[in-house]
Amino acid sequence: MTRHYSALSLLKEGFNNQQGWVKAWENPRPKPRYDIVIIGGGGHGLATAYYLAKTHGITNVAVIEKGWLGGGNTGRNTTVVRSNYFFPESVRLYDLALKLYEGLSRELNYNIMLSQRGMISLAHTPAEMEMSARVVNAMQINGTDAELFGPEDVRRVLPIYNFGPKARYPALGGVWQGRSGTARHDAVAWGYARAASRLGVDIIQQCEVQDFIIEGGRCRGVVTSHGTIRADRVGMAVAGHSSQMSAKAGFRLPIVSYALQACVSEPVKPVLDTIVLSPGAGTYASQSDKGEMVVGGGLDRIPSYGQRGNLPVLETVVSGLVEMFPSFRQLKLMRHWAGIVDVVPDSSPIIGESPLPGLFLNCGWGTGGFKSIPAGGTLLAHLLATGTHHDISRPFDLDRFARGRLIDEAAGSGIAH
Amino acid sequence: MQIFSCPFCGPRPEYEFHFGGDLGNHRPEGADVSPEVWAQYLHFRNNPKGIAQEIWLHMTCGEIFAMQRDTVSMAAEPGQPLIPEETRP
Numbered sequence: 001m002t003r004h005y006s007a008l009s010l011l012k013e014g015f016n017n018q019q020g021w022v023k024a025w026e027n028p029r030p031k032p033r034y035d036i037v038i039i040g041g042g043g044h045g046l047a048t049a050y051y052l053a054k055t056h057g058i059t060n061v062a063v064i065e066k067g068w069l070g071g072g073n074t075g076r077n078t079t080v081v082r083s084n085y086f087f088p089e090s091v092r093l094y095d096l097a098l099k100l101y102e103g104l105s106r107e108l109n110y111n112i113m114l115s116q117r118g119m120i121s122l123a124h125t126p127a128e129m130e131m132s133a134r135v136v137n138a139m140q141i142n143g144t145d146a147e148l149f150g151p152e153d154v155r156r157v158l159p160i161y162n163f164g165p166k167a168r169y170p171a172l173g174g175v176w177q178g179r180s181g182t183a184r185h186d187a188v189a190w191g192y193a194r195a196a197s198r199l200g201v202d203i204i205q206q207c208e209v210q211d212f213i214i215e216g217g218r219c220r221g222v223v224t225s226h227g228t229i230r231a232d233r234v235g236m237a238v239a240g241h242s243s244q245m246s247a248k249a250g251f252r253l254p255i256v257s258y259a260l261q262a263c264v265s266e267p268v269k270p271v272l273d274t275i276v277l278s279p280g281a282g283t284y285a286s287q288s289d290k291g292e293m294v295v296g297g298g299l300d301r302i303p304s305y306g307q308r309g310n311l312p313v314l315e316t317v318v319s320g321l322v323e324m325f326p327s328f329r330q331l332k333l334m335r336h337w338a339g340i341v342d343v344v345p346d347s348s349p350i351i352g353e354s355p356l357p358g359l360f361l362n363c364g365w366g367t368g369g370f371k372s373i374p375a376g377g378t379l380l381a382h383l384l385a386t387g388t389h390h391d392i393s394r395p396f397d398l399d400r401f402a403r404g405r406l407i408d409e410a411a412g413s414g415i416a417h
Numbered sequence: 418m419q420i421f422s423c424p425f426c427g428p429r430p431e432y433e434f435h436f437g438g439d440l441g442n443h444r445p446e447g448a449d450v451s452p453e454v455w456a457q458y459l460h461f462r463n464n465p466k467g468i469a470q471e472i473w474l475h476m477t478c479g480e481i482f483a484m485q486r487d488t489v490s491m492a493a494e495p496g497q498p499l500i501p502e503e504t505r506p
Binding site: 244253256305306345401402 | 418419430431432435436452453455456457459460461462463464465466467469471488489490491
């Protein structure tokens with residue numbers, strides 16, 4: 001039986017008619033009790049399970065997923081990973097994620113196809129250039145890599161951009177982060193699931209959490225469609241539906257759920273080898289390994305749980321894209337979809353113990369959940385294992401709203417989520 | 418394109434409207450309001466899946482009104498004035 005993925009095992013299995021591969025993860029029936037139960041089998045939930053087993057040695061853990069692994073926002077995002085934020089707290093958080101991503105394929109023995117192709121956040125006006133310089137300074141002081149690009153640099157990394165004299169979005173420069181990139185989103189979920197399952201974690205799919213077991217004012221487990229599961233501590237990573245889960249536990253969250261859209265074009269020859277974001281045009285794009293243009297933009301402005309987008313936002317996104325890249329006008333869009341994201345007033349995540357003791361939160365990532373999966377998993381695992389905050393997650397506790405200590409990245413780095 | 422109905426202007430395209438939060442989220446009164454109560458008022462939301470009672474702003478006419486909406490199917494009832502017409506000064 002072949003368990004390890006390598007060129008050698010591929011060769012070996014080639015001679016064996018590919019019959020010897022071990023299943024990537026087990027599909028067990030839930031036990032009546034675990035040390036820790038994690039609700040949500042997306043990237044964050046699976047990463048939490050992996051780090052609980054790997055870092056803290058706690059393997060009596062179950063991940064409970066109502067659908068299938070990575071079927072929510074983990075499989076719906078545009079696969080960008082980056083850490084170009086403004087406040088020191090945010091940079092520590094997202095840079096932890098990016099650093100873990102950089103070693104993840106090797107650590108998990110699963111190719112997440114990380115491609116650090118660099119990302120340019122374009123500035124189209126002198127005022128935006130000044131903001132870009134401010135963000136670059138902040139990022140450099142915070143110890144992450146950032147470079148202020150001028151018009152010539154943009155011409156170098158985006159030769160197909162519309163540099164014409166009548167261009168609606170002239171490229172004056174922007175913020176460049178060379179370590180930004182893309183990763184295969186399904187592979188991140190599957191890689192963590194396989195590694196966690198191998199360390200003894202139970203991954204239970206098609207099992208919906210219907211309620212919490214609350215005894216003596218503490219969360220003691222969950223009631224699921226497969227029966228009652230007791231646990232000492234429960235973590236939830238259910239982006240998009242965080243408010244639904246918290247309502248079952250008897251509290252509200254500072255979250256509104258919105259749809260975030262994305263679309264892909266037909267595949268074409270390689271033409272765009274960086275990630276380009278234009279806050280001014282409300283568009284960002286990268287080219288996938290298959291050759292498709294992966295395109296996204298801002299949130300729909302109407303709170304929604306319907307996993308589909310509406311047309312005004314798509315029109316803004318596409319019109320911005322074809323204005324910046326006139327050659328894209330002939331592309332046909334192949335697919336168009338939306339995920340439901342947790343939007344928090346200060347555009348920063350919520351990580352910490354909930355108002356119901358024993359229940360721990362990992363939510364509120366807005367449009368930036370995918371890039372933060374390794375950090376969200378590390379920090380929630382730390383909370384679940386020790387009951388106390390990791391230094392990096394402390395500023396992101398739910399108590400920041402009553403303390404007035406918000407980390408407003410919408411104002412700081414101009415990140416929309 | 419979704420059409421919402423402003424109680425004052427009638428059916429208008431969705432991009433003229435701005436979401437204003439939960440209906441019935443009233444500002445706490447008095448001098449000794451705790452930080453927790455302020456935070457609930459300022460930041461915490463019901464965020465229901467399904468039928469929602471909401472406040473909306475019609476940006477083109479400036480009116481603020483109540484609207485019932487389904488957050489899954491996106492079906493929206495016609496907007497209702499917050500203060501009934503006949504009781505207005």
